[in-house]
Amino acid sequence: MTLSLSRDGWLLFATCGVRSLAYGFLSVILGLYLDAIGLSTTAIGWIFTAALAGGAVMTIIITAIADSFGRKFLLIAGALLMALAGWVFAISDNPILLTITAIFGTISPSGKEVGPFLSLEQAILPQTTSDQNRTAVFSAYNLVGSFAGALGALAVSLPSLFSLTALAGYRFLIWGYVASAVVLALLFALLSSQVEAKKKTESTTINVGLQKSRGIVAKLAGLFALDAFAGAFIVQSIVAYWFFLRYQTDLNALGGIFFGTNIFAALSFLAAPAIARRFGLLNTMVFTHLPSNFMLLLVPLMPNVEWAIAVLLLRHLLSQMDVPTRQSYTMAVVDADERAAAAGVLSVARNASAAIAPLFTGAILAIPSLGLPFLLAGGIKVVYDLWIFAVFRHVKPPEEET
Numbered sequence: 001m002t003l004s005l006s007r008d009g010w011l012l013f014a015t016c017g018v019r020s021l022a023y024g025f026l027s028v029i030l031g032l033y034l035d036a037i038g039l040s041t042t043a044i045g046w047i048f049t050a051a052l053a054g055g056a057v058m059t060i061i062i063t064a065i066a067d068s069f070g071r072k073f074l075l076i077a078g079a080l081l082m083a084l085a086g087w088v089f090a091i092s093d094n095p096i097l098l099t100i101t102a103i104f105g106t107i108s109p110s111g112k113e114v115g116p117f118l119s120l121e122q123a124i125l126p127q128t129t130s131d132q133n134r135t136a137v138f139s140a141y142n143l144v145g146s147f148a149g150a151l152g153a154l155a156v157s158l159p160s161l162f163s164l165t166a167l168a169g170y171r172f173l174i175w176g177y178v179a180s181a182v183v184l185a186l187l188f189a190l191l192s193s194q195v196e197a198k199k200k201t202e203s204t205t206i207n208v209g210l211q212k213s214r215g216i217v218a219k220l221a222g223l224f225a226l227d228a229f230a231g232a233f234i235v236q237s238i239v240a241y242w243f244f245l246r247y248q249t250d251l252n253a254l255g256g257i258f259f260g261t262n263i264f265a266a267l268s269f270l271a272a273p274a275i276a277r278r279f280g281l282l283n284t285m286v287f288t289h290l291p292s293n294f295m296l297l298l299v300p301l302m303p304n305v306e307w308a309i310a311v312l313l314l315r316h317l318l319s320q321m322d323v324p325t326r327q328s329y330t331m332a333v334v335d336a337d338e339r340a341a342a343a344g345v346l347s348v349a350r351n352a353s354a355a356i357a358p359l360f361t362g363a364i365l366a367i368p369s370l371g372l373p374f375l376l377a378g379g380i381k382v383v384y385d386l387w388i389f390a391v392f393r394h395v396k397p398p399e400e401e402t
Helices: 007-036 041-069 071-091 095-104 117-128 134-161 166-189 214-234 236-247 251-279 281-301 305-319 322-333 336-354 357-364 372-392
Strands: none
Touching (some): 007 236, 007 251, 041 095, 041 336, 071 095, 071 166, 117 322, 117 336, 134 166, 134 322, 214 236, 214 357, 236 251
């Protein structure tokens, strides 16, 4: 995969890596940490919901004004809020305070993006390369995030090297999350003025939000919301907690599982550009996602933990191929000067709907042997795949128009 990127593009790869590393270890330990400080399953679900819902609120506010008031400044501010949120989680066991902090900070129970970072970076990345190279850049960007997330998952074993107790080890990693956020802020400070939205010389009006792209973004938002609602039943923290409850899987084994899922996802990112060039962005999104969701349905039906892990790993070979293609597709079919706002709306649609599912954490994990998180997620995601193909099969990005 050959990339042609500006200095800002490479910086965004670095920020994606730092952030994903932190999300990788936080998402594995978050449910276990909250359980260790005495919170109930229901309270844990509420905190997960607050984190996802808060990410949606912060995203819609920040991305709606980013193109007019400065992407770089808002990225730095977001990183500082991330550091503050990690600090509160490290020092407090008050569920109300943790819930409030999760709303305004960037606490990721999923191992993936929950705040405004991804939306703003998605809007900037097309400015760092050509249209023909856009999908490859998004694939490489996600590849960096996936490898970093894999390393983050492995990092959960670090506290054992220092013979720390379980609770002390969790807090050690949360302080690492704070440090990662500080590094993130410093990297954002190095971005140039070229990351800002291109101003239209013929107009002096400040536009906030969407104008011409409103219709297509509304359709995408509804569909992405359905996909994200399903995906929230299997966020990394819930899957880790399910393996712990169902098979008594220890922390080191959980780290190994999610190292593997992230590595397999990275392989799918490598394959995505070539498949998309051959079959088209939308076809790649749908026809790699469908079989992965059928495999998701099989995970809880496996006879033992080894088979469950094997199917989960196999699922990740296909499940993430739609991510860079989806990002490239959505940035291609909206107006260039509305990309940040569009990315923000779509991110909010995903985060807001994803925030609903963890409210049912207590119920869906009450009988771990049923595997309800996987059955609900897989079934709903199959519906999403078929629906988005039916609605958008005739909407082509510029490079696919003939």
